[in-house]
Amino acid sequence: MARLVDVTDVNDPRLADFRDLRDVDLRVSLEGEHGLFLAEGAKVVRRAAEAGFTPRAFLLQPKWVDGLADVLAASDAPAYVLGEKQIAEVAGFHLHRGALASFDRKPLPDLGTLLAKPGKLRIAVLEDLVDHGNVGLIFRNAAALAVDAVVLTERTADPLYRRASKTSMGNVYSMPWTRARGMEDILRALRAADVVPVALTLADDAITLDELAAMRHERLAFVFGTEGAGVHKKTEQQVDHRVLIPMEPGVDSLNVAAATAVTFYATR
Ligand SMILES: C[S@@+](CC[C@H](N)C(=O)[O-])C[C@H]1O[C@@H](n2cnc3c(N)ncnc32)[C@H](O)[C@@H]1O
Incomplete structure (x- = not known):
């Protein structure tokens, strides 16, 4: 079961995977360098998990904790829970579907x-x-x-x-x-x-x-x-x-x- 973590500070370094999502150049180099990718929206997050990618961390509004309960139950990654406004501050814009997850990439096939x-x-x-x-x-x-x-x-x-x-x-x-x-x-x-x-x-x-x-x-x-x-x-x-x-x-x-x-x- 993912560990639910109530975050109080939007500058918490543990939220690094989710920062400045609108900055394409920054994200492309960060995601390539650290071998991660980000999924946005409960449906997309669920699809990534179902396809066998390993979650690194979740960032969720409280209302999505129940909606993704099965995905969280199958993972031991941390699930950071934050309000809508605070998530917008971390991500750099307002997310309509306040559920994000970062995942590890897998090697590409030949x-x-x-x-x-x-x-x-x-x-x-x-x-x-x-x-x-x-x-x-x-x-x-x-x-x-x-x-x-x-x-x-x-x-x-x-x-x-x-x-x-x-x-x-x-x-x-x-x-x-x-x-x-x-x-x-x-x-x-x-x-x-x-x-x-x-x-x-x-x-x-x-x-x-x-x-x-x-x-x-x-x-x-x-x-x-x-x-x-x-x-x-x-x-x-x-x-x-x-x-x-x-x-x-x-x-x-x-x-x-x-x-x-x-x-x-x-x-x-
Ligand atoms: C917007 S089109 C590029 C148009 C470009 N000015 C050209 O002359 O090819 C983008 C791609 O969509 C495909 N495509 C778009 N319309 C097509 C059509 N009517 N027949 C075949 N391929 C088309 C082609 O692969 C094309 O490279």
């Missing part, structure tokens, strides 16, 4: 291990997507639409960062994922595992998504690109197919998370 599953396989590759909200939404779509794993390039935003896990509704914890150095390594691993790589792009010579779906590839990996420039030109040249989701005239493109949902559904 790319080869993620691709080892025999038979039908669907992989999403996120090339340099820096927006945490989009990354979280893509994980949610991937979990809902039967994607097996997500592969990130080095520059892609951290799925375990608070904003990403929140928009994913906690699906970042159960969806298998890993990070690879760059597209060269990813494409080599995909081909070695008999996975057909395709890029979702607006390129002039792209086939349509319906045409790709009609090919009925058993093992497919979809590369999605940045909101600004899209998939890198070099990557577009190296994949087996460039694939377009046809749109009405006058619309430039879909948001990348929307593009993933359409793609996963059409090729499921």
Whole structure:
């Protein structure tokens, strides 16, 4: 059972995991350095615990102690209990759902291990997507639409960062994922595992998504690109197919998370 600790001082050093959550640069270096991540909201906290991550500490308004009783009962981490206003002072902003927990990260799996599953396989590759909200939404779509794993390039935003896990509704914890150095390594691993790589792009010579779906590839990996420039030109040249989701005239493109949902559904 987690130890309930009534905190009186918002500057208590034991609250370090929960401080200044809005400072992205500070959080990214703190979380990377100390191998932790933060979950916000009772549902997201519960999902992280259910996915087997070990809690380091909880920070809760009194009303969430009962709501998370089962999660607290299964952990021996400290649970700091503070009022709404004091939690806002620690975190640096007002939390609508006053339940936070910090967890230890786990080592990421090898790319080869993620691709080892025999038979039908669907992989999403996120090339340099820096927006945490989009990354979280893509994980949610991937979990809902039967994607097996997500592969990130080095520059892609951290799925375990608070904003990403929140928009994913906690699906970042159960969806298998890993990070690879760059597209060269990813494409080599995909081909070695008999996975057909395709890029979702607006390129002039792209086939349509319906045409790709009609090919009925058993093992497919979809590369999605940045909101600004899209998939890198070099990557577009190296994949087996460039694939377009046809749109009405006058619309430039879909948001990348929307593009993933359409793609996963059409090729499921
Ligand atoms: C906002 S779009 C990038 C648009 C960028 N200006 C371009 O020319 O590619 C972000 C990503 O979503 C995917 N995407 C968005 N709309 C798409 C469409 N209609 N067809 C294929 N992919 C699309 C692509 O992977 C793209 O890299």
